[in-house]
Amino acid sequence: MTELAPIFVDILLPVFGLAGIGLLIGRRMDLDPAPLAKVAYYILAPAFFFDLLRDADVASEVVAQMAIVMGMTTVVVALLGLAAGRLFRWGYSITAATVLVAVYGNVGNFGIPIVAFAFGENSLPLAGISFLIINFAAFMIGVTAATWRTSSPGRAIFRALTTPTVAVLPIAMLFNVNEARLPVFADRAVTLLANAMIGVMLVTLGVQLARMQRPRFIKAVWISAGLRLLIAPAIAAAAAATIGLSGVPGGVTILQSGMPAAVFAALIAIEHDLEPDFVTTTVLVSTVASAFTLAAIIALL
Numbered sequence: 524m525t526e527l528a529p530i531f532v533d534i535l536l537p538v539f540g541l542a543g544i545g546l547l548i549g550r551r552m553d554l555d556p557a558p559l560a561k562v563a564y565y566i567l568a569p570a571f572f573f574d575l576l577r578d579a580d581v582a583s584e585v586v587a588q589m590a591i592v593m594g595m596t597t598v599v600v601a602l603l604g605l606a607a608g609r610l611f612r613w614g615y616s617i618t619a620a621t622v623l624v625a626v627y628g629n630v631g632n633f634g635i636p637i638v639a640f641a642f643g644e645n646s647l648p649l650a651g652i653s654f655l656i657i658n659f660a661a662f663m664i665g666v667t668a669a670t671w672r673t674s675s676p677g678r679a680i681f682r683a684l685t686t687p688t689v690a691v692l693p694i695a696m697l698f699n700v701n702e703a704r705l706p707v708f709a710d711r712a713v714t715l716l717a718n719a720m721i722g723v724m725l726v727t728l729g730v731q732l733a734r735m736q737r738p739r740f741i742k743a744v745w746i747s748a749g750l751r752l753l754i755a756p757a758i759a760a761a762a763a764a765t766i767g768l769s770g771v772p773g774g775v776t777i778l779q780s781g782m783p784a785a786v787f788a789a790l791i792a793i794e795h796d797l798e799p800d801f802v803t804t805t806v807l808v809s810t811v812a813s814a815f816t817l818a819a820i821i822a823l824l
Contacts, residue, residue: 527819527822530641530818530821530822531814534637535814535817535818537636537640538633538636538637538640539814541725541726542633542725542726542728542729542732542810543729544726544729545725545726545727545728545729545731545732545733546729546730546732546733547733548729548730549729549731549732549734550733554730556730556731556734559726559727559730560731562723563632563720563723563724564687565687566716567716567717567719567720567723567724568631568687568688569687569688569690569691570716570717571651571716571720571721572651572654572655572688572692572695573694573695573698573713573717574714574717575651575695575717576648576651576652576695576696577695577698577699577703578699579648579651581648581649581652585649588763588766588767588768589649589652589656589775589776590656592759592766592768592776592780593653593656593657593660593759593779594656594660595762596758596759596762596780597657597660597661597664598660598664599758600625600626600750600751600755600758601622601625601626601664601668603750603754604621604622604626604747604750605618607621607743607746607750608621611743613743616797616798617743617801619669619797619798620668620669620747620792620798620801620802620805621743621746621747622665623665623668623669623788623791623792623797624747624748624751624788624802624806625747625750625751625755625784626664627661627784627785627787627788627791628657628661628751628779628780628781628782628783628784628785629728629782629784629785629786630650630657630658630779630785631658631724631785632721632725632727632728633725633728633783633810633813634650634653634654634778634779635651635654635721636721636725637778637782638650638653638778638779641774641778641821642771642774645771646771649775649776650775653775653776653779654688654779655688655692658686658688659684659689661785662686665791666791666795668797669791669792669797670795731786731789732806732807735789735803735806736803738803738807740804743801744801744804744805744808747784747805747809748784748805748808748812751781751782751784751809752781752809752812752813752816756777756781756820759777759781763777774824778817778820778821778824781813781816781817781820782817783809783812783813784802784805784809784810785806786806788802788806789802789803789806
């Protein structure tokens with residue numbers, strides 16, 4: 524208990540605090556999260572990842588190991604979601620929604636600051652790499668599950684490849700490999716935008732949570748939250764131990780694998796009319812419960 528208290532206060536409380544501020548002002552001022560989300564998605568996030576990855580010094584072997592662990596974790600959790608749907612006879616829509624929330628962790632506006640607070644700012648490149656890997660894999664599997672009966676899986680892959688954060692990756696890598704620099708004025712502008720991302724995304728998360736309505740507490744919610752918060756990091760830990768991914772890279776990978784369900788999963792569910800009330804409830808439940816599960820994971824790492 525003495526170990527968990529400083530973890531919660533020093534690492535998790537700042538993150539939950541900013542999200543709480545967003546939740547409060549979202550309800551008091553009836554804010555629309557869409558403009559904030561678009562600014563973060565199309566401007567701040569690409570600037571953040573460009574600024575982060577252009578100077579990153581991470582061995583390609585470590586990146587490959589992280590990709591293997593996170594890819595395995597995502598696939599296994601998706602299969603477990605499918606198995607749960609068959610076992611409990613949930614039907615297509617609840618099963619697909621379970622897969623969506625089970626694979627799509629909030630590795631951006633939750634994961635990145637928590638990793639930074641837990642492992643130090645030097646871990647940010649690893650947090651950024653894990654974000655890109657998990658977001659890409661989860662987007663493909665999640666959107667494919669949501670649109671399996673109405674759209675082509677190839678469309679999900681195309682959308683994942685053309686998201687702003689993925690699109691900026693090759694540019695950042697070119698700067699990294701060639702040790703190139705932007706002009707001073709552009710470099711400072713990018714840095715200012717990058718520094719704004721985490722705070723804006725956390726407040727936006729709170730505003731988005733404030734707009735969620737009609738909680739739907741059914742058995743599938745608890746199973747989906749359990750897959751996301753407990754099973755996924757356990758699978759990641761086992762996979763990391765198997766291939767020898769340890770130290771900070773292993774810790775970052777396991778911690779990111781245990782993040783709560785992403786608000787973006789709810790947006791996908793709403794867009795495709797895939798049990799949006801169920802997905803929204805799972806996001807809320809997993810976000811609240813993650814205050815305890817993430818503290819435990821950090822204490823064990």
